[in-house]
Amino acid sequence: MVSEIRDRRFSGGYHCPHCSSDRVVRYGNYRKRKRYLCRSCRKTFTDLTSTALHYIHDKEKFVHAAKLMLSGATLEKTTKKTGISIPLPLAGGTKCLIS
Ligand SMILES: [Zn+2]
Numbered sequence: 001m002v003s004e005i006r007d008r009r010f011s012g013g014y015h016c017p018h019c020s021s022d023r024v025v026r027y028g029n030y031r032k033r034k035r036y037l038c039r040s041c042r043k044t045f046t047d048l049t050s051t052a053l054h055y056i057h058d059k060e061k062f063v064h065a066a067k068l069m070l071s072g073a074t075l076e077k078t079t080k081k082t083g084i085s086i087p088l089p090l091a092g093g094t095k096c097l098i099s
Contacts, residue, residue: 018043
């Protein structure tokens, strides 16, 4: 899942989510994610920085919920099946993130 997001997000080459610079280098790891350093603004980021998944702790549950919703399940049904509550703005973003 994360690799899919990384492939789509950085398909045109790595760029900084903070300043959009392409002067980006690998900078070790952060919480099992590849970490990068922007040489322009000196900020670091991971594959998920500035994505909806960055703020979600149980990513597997979120992916399960997203798949349910993409298959046509309502927000209420998805919440009951997965046991998680997806804020409405994120629910809309889920389709953008996965499709
Ligand atoms: Zn930057």
